Amino acid sequence: MIRNPLEAILNSNKREEKTMSKPVVATTSLAGCFGCHMSLLDIDERILTLIELVEFNKSPVDDIKTFTKAVDIGLIEGGVCNSENVEVLKSFRKHCKILVSVGECAIMGGLPALRNGIPVEECLHEAYIGGPTVQLNKDGIMPNDDELPMLLDKVYPCHEIVKIDYFLPGCPPRADLIWDALVALVTGDPMKLPYEVVKFD
Amino acid sequence: MENTVKQIVEKYNTNRNRLMDMLIDIQESEGYISRDAIATLSQLLEMSQADVEQTLSFYHFFSTKPRGKYAVYLNNSPVAYMFGREAIKEAFEKSAGVRFGEVTSDGKIGLFDTACIGMNDQEPAAIINNMVFTRLTPYRVRELVKMMKEDKPIEELRKESFGDGKNYLPSLRSMVSSNIRRKGMILSDDYHFGTVLREKLPTLSPEGVIGEIKHSAIRGRGGAGFPTGLKWEFCRRAKGDKHYVVCNADEGEPGTFKDRVILTEKPELVFEGMALAGYAIGGEEGILYIRYEYRYMKDYLEEVLHKMRKEGLLGTNISGIEGFNFDIRIQFGAGAYVCGEESALLESLEGKRGEPRDKPPFPVERGYLGYPTIINNVETFATAVRIVQNGGEWFTQFGTDDSTGTKILSISGDCMFPGVYEVNWGFNVEDMLDMVGAYDVQAVQVGGPSGTLIGPDEFHRTLGYSDLSTGGSMIIFGKQRNLLRDVVVNFMEFFIDESCGSCSTCRNMTQVMNNKLKKILAGKGVANDLKDLKEWGRVLNASRCGLGQTAANPIISSLKNFRPLYEALLQKDKDFDEGFDLEKSVQASCSYVGRVPVFNHH
Ligand SMILES: Cc1cc2nc3c(=O)[nH]c(=O)nc-3n(C[C@H](O)[C@H](O)[C@H](O)COP(=O)(O)O)c2cc1C
Ligand code: SF4
Ligand code: SF4
Numbered sequence: 001m002i003r004n005p006l007e008a009i010l011n012s013n014k015r016e017e018k019t020m021s022k023p024v025v026a027t028t029s030l031a032g033c034f035g036c037h038m039s040l041l042d043i044d045e046r047i048l049t050l051i052e053l054v055e056f057n058k059s060p061v062d063d064i065k066t067f068t069k070a071v072d073i074g075l076i077e078g079g080v081c082n083s084e085n086v087e088v089l090k091s092f093r094k095h096c097k098i099l100v101s102v103g104e105c106a107i108m109g110g111l112p113a114l115r116n117g118i119p120v121e122e123c124l125h126e127a128y129i130g131g132p133t134v135q136l137n138k139d140g141i142m143p144n145d146d147e148l149p150m151l152l153d154k155v156y157p158c159h160e161i162v163k164i165d166y167f168l169p170g171c172p173p174r175a176d177l178i179w180d181a182l183v184a185l186v187t188g189d190p191m192k193l194p195y196e197v198v199k200f201d
Numbered sequence: 202m203e204n205t206v207k208q209i210v211e212k213y214n215t216n217r218n219r220l221m222d223m224l225i226d227i228q229e230s231e232g233y234i235s236r237d238a239i240a241t242l243s244q245l246l247e248m249s250q251a252d253v254e255q256t257l258s259f260y261h262f263f264s265t266k267p268r269g270k271y272a273v274y275l276n277n278s279p280v281a282y283m284f285g286r287e288a289i290k291e292a293f294e295k296s297a298g299v300r301f302g303e304v305t306s307d308g309k310i311g312l313f314d315t316a317c318i319g320m321n322d323q324e325p326a327a328i329i330n331n332m333v334f335t336r337l338t339p340y341r342v343r344e345l346v347k348m349m350k351e352d353k354p355i356e357e358l359r360k361e362s363f364g365d366g367k368n369y370l371p372s373l374r375s376m377v378s379s380n381i382r383r384k385g386m387i388l389s390d391d392y393h394f395g396t397v398l399r400e401k402l403p404t405l406s407p408e409g410v411i412g413e414i415k416h417s418a419i420r421g422r423g424g425a426g427f428p429t430g431l432k433w434e435f436c437r438r439a440k441g442d443k444h445y446v447v448c449n450a451d452e453g454e455p456g457t458f459k460d461r462v463i464l465t466e467k468p469e470l471v472f473e474g475m476a477l478a479g480y481a482i483g484g485e486e487g488i489l490y491i492r493y494e495y496r497y498m499k500d501y502l503e504e505v506l507h508k509m510r511k512e513g514l515l516g517t518n519i520s521g522i523e524g525f526n527f528d529i530r531i532q533f534g535a536g537a538y539v540c541g542e543e544s545a546l547l548e549s550l551e552g553k554r555g556e557p558r559d560k561p562p563f564p565v566e567r568g569y570l571g572y573p574t575i576i577n578n579v580e581t582f583a584t585a586v587r588i589v590q591n592g593g594e595w596f597t598q599f600g601t602d603d604s605t606g607t608k609i610l611s612i613s614g615d616c617m618f619p620g621v622y623e624v625n626w627g628f629n630v631e632d633m634l635d636m637v638g639a640y641d642v643q644a645v646q647v648g649g650p651s652g653t654l655i656g657p658d659e660f661h662r663t664l665g666y667s668d669l670s671t672g673g674s675m676i677i678f679g680k681q682r683n684l685l686r687d688v689v690v691n692f693m694e695f696f697i698d699e700s701c702g703s704c705s706t707c708r709n710m711t712q713v714m715n716n717k718l719k720k721i722l723a724g725k726g727v728a729n730d731l732k733d734l735k736e737w738g739r740v741l742n743a744s745r746c747g748l749g750q751t752a753a754n755p756i757i758s759s760l761k762n763f764r765p766l767y768e769a770l771l772q773k774d775k776d777f778d779e780g781f782d783l784e785k786s787v788q789a790s791c792s793y794v795g796r797v798p799v800f801n802h803h
Contacts, residue, residue: 083787153785
């Protein structure tokens with residue numbers, strides 16, 4: 001018996017003697033906590049099906065650091081808090097056919113965006129000079145090396161920087177939701193969104 | 202101060218559930234609720250200061266800072282703007298010498314914005330120290346401010362004659378007009394108050410009453426349209442030592458004011474309906490939860506209750522029916538639209554923040570203080586009396602098959618005769634516009650911001666639960682109005698302000714969608730934005746209560762029915778534009794840490 005739709009595709013691919021190339025997936029964590037990636041791993045044994053079915057390109061999952069080919073699906077965790085995030089996100093947009101914002105941070109800015117009501121100068125002051133845990137920074141040194149990413153005035157949701165095609169809500173989105181979304185994207189079937197998957201209490 | 206607080210707490214028997222009343226009394230006597238008052242309250246009530254502050258901070262009319270000897274609350278609904286709010290605001294600011302949101306340095310005059318105060322048929326209007334001033338003009342504003350500066354008593358500030366109907370009564374003395382322009386079974390003068398309690402109930406069992414209500418097929422008049430008979434039956438059957446009857450007079454939906462008119466002109470009918478409901482469900486206590494904006498009616502309503510007690514229509518063994526005991530108390534809110542939602546209302550009644558409860562359990566099972574409770578709209582209770590008087594069968598001849606009876610509409614905006622109209626369900630919009638003298642109409646907002654905005658193509662539609670469902674708010678916009686800028690944004694900001702904040706959908710998406718709308722209005726929109734708005738609107742359905750579930754409606758319904766207005770604003774040559782500017786956004790942090798921004802433009 002076929003247990004899930006991805007296996008079905010997998011089997012049909014096998015029958016077609018692997019003429020179809022595997023869809024390519026890339027993932028990244030911007031200003032996120034990696035919780036969304038953890039949730040992706042939480043699809044349990046289905047990860048084996050996934051790995052057989054899709055090929056991972058740039059992603060912490062396989063530790064590929066730069067894009068090596070055109071990608072079908074890019075999953076973005078986290079919002080955009082510095083210039084490096086902007087760069088990575090833009091390169092994802094350039095290389096991926098479909099971009100998905102995964103989780104509250106990517107969609108709304110999430111926890112990091114709590115700083116949005118506070119001027120960035122005050123945040124830096126608190127982090128490097130005024131905060132109770134920074135007494136050792138006697139000279140008041142600030143992170144100003146050219147190698148370091150530059151901090152943005154606030155944390156932006158991804159869709160305010162580049163065009164985002166889909167959004168998966170949750171903090172993190174449930175593993176089942178991520179799985180269903182991947183299945184839908186790969187098969188092209190409409191996604192089922194029962195109330196239980198996206199409700200808030 | 203400590204003594205004042207002590208007396209107030211004792212007045213309410215040191216009962217924590219009456220925290221709202223205590224806070225209202227303190228706010229009114231001191232002009233604000235000080236840190237010390239909070240400390241004293243928390244001590245006397247044996248609750249943490251945080252708990253007191255939770256409630257306090259939730260409501261618009263409570264403040265921890267003085268609001269001024271004269272606190273002016275100027276309505277900011279779209280209709281207020283249509284009738285000159287900008288000029289009124291400017292006149293207030295100029296003559297008082299402070300901006301809105303501030304208090305003059307001598308502590309005399311405070312100016313504040315407030316959401317629709319239920320005076321849409323006589324805007325611009327403001328509340329000053331609980332007295333409502335309607336139909337303001339810049340001249341009157343200057344005069345008012347001058348008198349405030351001279352410390353004149355509030356009564357002397359009123360130069361207008363009393364409003365029509367009962368507004369002249371000594372206990373009301375209000376310049377508010379009732380503007381009843383069409384009467385039906387509820388607003389008509391041919392009912393003698395008390396007839397049902399005195400003559401009908403002795404012949405009817407509680408089940409009999411519920412039977413008539415069910416037979417009438419009446420559905421709730423507050424907007425959601427739940428069958429009233431069923432609600433009463435569920436409650437009667439629910440187990441509990443006590444049962445409560447709550448009348449919802451929160452009337453917060455912008456554009457509605459008919460409950461104010463019913464309570465001004467026919468309060469006896471409403472209270473009789475509550476007693477009738479008490480008889481039906483086996484409850485002995487009724488509570489009228491009424492919005493703080495209607496505080497000017499307090500003495501009047503207390504007087505009516507007093508009179509009904511004297512006449513034996515409230516009290517014990519009413520109409521000689523053994524064990525039929527019922528009385529009513531009045532509970533004021535303190536400025537929170539969400540408290541009209543029935544479970545939020547219950548929280549507020551218990552002295553807490555007005556955050557909606559998770560359902561089930563529904564109030565009919567676990568309501569006020571955990572006891573089975575029915576909550577109905579003002580109009581529903583008033584209608585129930587006429588149903589029991591004449592029988593459920595009689596009632597069904599009015600209206601349509603699925604919407605029986607009459608509906609009282611609050612009609613305002615661009616028309617000759619704004620006011621209150623009682624019509625049979627099944628009335629169509631075209632007739633309605635002709636009835637009120639509305640010409641060159643661009644759109645009608647049916648059911649307030651949470652309802653739908655319709656254009657001429659849909660004016661053939663009829664009012665009823667299966668077509669255009671409405672709690673009664675009807676706002677008319679003429680051709681000269683800018684719907685998106687002046688109406689939709691205003692309504693979105695209303696929801697943003699009024700969200701209780703529990704659900705991230707309701708708290709965030711309203712903001713996000715409104716920002717997108719503003720971006721479109723600023724000429725930065727692209728075609729995809731319209732798709733986004735439509736999709737994102739659906740996310741709000743996941744919210745806990747009706748506020749969030751309908752909070753995207755101003756955008757969604759205008760997008761559906763007035764799409765060309767949006768399309769005309771879009772950039773045709775771009776498919777993405779969020780206006781993000783990397784160089785600008787790193788400026789502040791770079792200069793603070795002392796580095797020169799470097800950009801590698803590939
Ligand atoms: C945000 C919100 C505000 C509401 N405000 C009111 C109100 O002011 N008056 C009212 O009668 N019902 C209001 N309701 C509907 C009530 O929750 C409830 O359905 C109604 O009071 C039931 O009475 P009915 O069946 O007689 O209409 C509101 C609902 C929501 C979600
Ligand atoms: S959405 Fe939640 S789980 Fe995902 S990155 Fe943000 S904080 Fe972590
Ligand atoms: S939908 Fe909005 S108002 Fe209702 S409970 Fe959620 S946050 Fe509060």
